Amino acid sequence: MKTESIITLKNDLAFKYVFSEEKYLKDFINSFFEFMGISKKVVNVQAVPEYLIKSAYINGKLFFGDVVATLDDSTIL
Numbered sequence: 001m002k003t004e005s006i007i008t009l010k011n012d013l014a015f016k017y018v019f020s021e022e023k024y025l026k027d028f029i030n031s032f033f034e035f036m037g038i039s040k041k042v043v044n045v046q047a048v049p050e051y052l053i054k055s056a057y058i059n060g061k062l063f064f065g066d067v068v069a070t071l072d073d074s075t076i077l
Contacts (some may be wrong), residue, residue: 003030019067029069029077042077048077 019025022045029042047069069077 016047016067023048025067025069040075042069042073043072046070 019028025045026042036037047066071077
């Protein structure tokens with residue numbers, strides 16, 4: 001019997017992996033703003049690339065970093 005696990009965007013690593021792509025994050029946030037009637041737009045997206053955390057307590061943990069979006073009014077998300 002084969003068991004498959006389901007990973008959704010509620011999973012932090014999956015969310016950061018998908019939305020580290022500038023086009024996806026811009027489209028998602030701009031669509032949300034349009035839906036809510038908010039006249040702001042994402043102008044820049046930055047993502048810290050994945051790397052391995054090394055410490056005495058964490059051994060080889062995969063980490064996808066943070067995703068940051070900057071709006072046209074200089075607000076940072």
